[in-house]
Amino acid sequence: xxxxxxxxxxxxxxMGNDKSIKCEQNLGHDTMYWYKQDSKKFLKIMxxxxxxxxxINETVPNRFSPKSPDKAHLNLHINSLELGDSxxxxxASSRRSYNEQFFGPGTRLTVL
Amino acid sequence: DAKTTQPPSMDCAEGRAANLPCNHxxxxxxxxxxxxxxxxxxxxxxxxxxLKNNETNEMASLIITxxxxxxxxxxxxxxxxxxxxxxxxxxxxxxKLIFGQGxxxxxxx
Numbered sequence: 304x305x306x307x308x309x310x311x312x313x314x315x316x317x318m319g320n321d322k323s324i325k326c327e328q329n330l331g332h333d334t335m336y337w338y339k340q341d342s343k344k345f346l347k348i349m350x351x352x353x354x355x356x357x358x359i360n361e362t363v364p365n366r367f368s369p370k371s372p373d374k375a376h377l378n379l380h381i382n383s384l385e386l387g388d389s390x391x392x393x394x395a396s397s398r399r400s401y402n403e404q405f406f407g408p409g410t411r412l413t414v415l
Numbered sequence: 416d417a418k419t420t421q422p423p424s425m426d427c428a429e430g431r432a433a434n435l436p437c438n439h440x441x442x443x444x445x446x447x448x449x450x451x452x453x454x455x456x457x458x459x460x461x462x463x464x465x466l467k468n469n470e471t472n473e474m475a476s477l478i479i480t481x482x483x484x485x486x487x488x489x490x491x492x493x494x495x496x497x498x499x500x501x502x503x504x505x506x507x508x509x510x511k512l513i514f515g516q517g518x519x520x521x522x523x524x
Binding site: 408 | 447449453456457458459460461464500502506509510511512513514516
């Protein structure tokens with residue numbers, strides 16, 4: 304059973320489009336995260352939710368909006384996609400206030 | 416910014432121990448040291464963490480110096496599947512993990 308899953312695995316789209324990436328964890332964790340890994344391989348945290356409440360919101364354009372319908376899901380919606388949004392996006396989860404994080408397989412987003 | 420410094424790359428012979436160093440001279444007394452690795456194209460994988468004492472699990476051992484300013488991750492018998500980027504991380508004041516550039520470990524046959 305996959306602990307942290309993401310869909311889709313690959314996403315190719317045109318500039319200006321709106322897209323969503325979904326994340327689900329079946330570990331019973333309270334906290335979920337979104338990270339972005341750019342072409343230089345730097346991995347940066349974007350958002351963190353704990354029990355559906357936003358607790359970390361890094362300096363990310365407001366075109367990015369996370370949504371947590373329940374504590375097992377954290378989706379990432381991106382409006383008006385730009386070339387610079389091309390990256391691999393990783394979802395992760397952990398028990399509350401505990402930094403042993405479990406990462407998903409990533410979603411490679413390519414904006415043309 | 417990451418609070419840790421690691422060599423950009425290291426090689427290790429298959430079957431030998433891989434010792435990956437990390438400097439974290441500004442670490443505070445209650446901050447943990449975490450190690451993750453990222454195998455090509457996969458999501459990062461948690462390896463181990465520690466505060467003061469040395470730690471060991473099924474994957475690796477973590478040796479933390481007495482002054483806590485540096486640590487070493489030890490993979491006792493490296494295999495080709497251990498080839499990856501290894502990240503040494505000290506959580507920031509908000510409890511976030513700040514990933515640096517890491518050490519690219521190449522295990523060679």
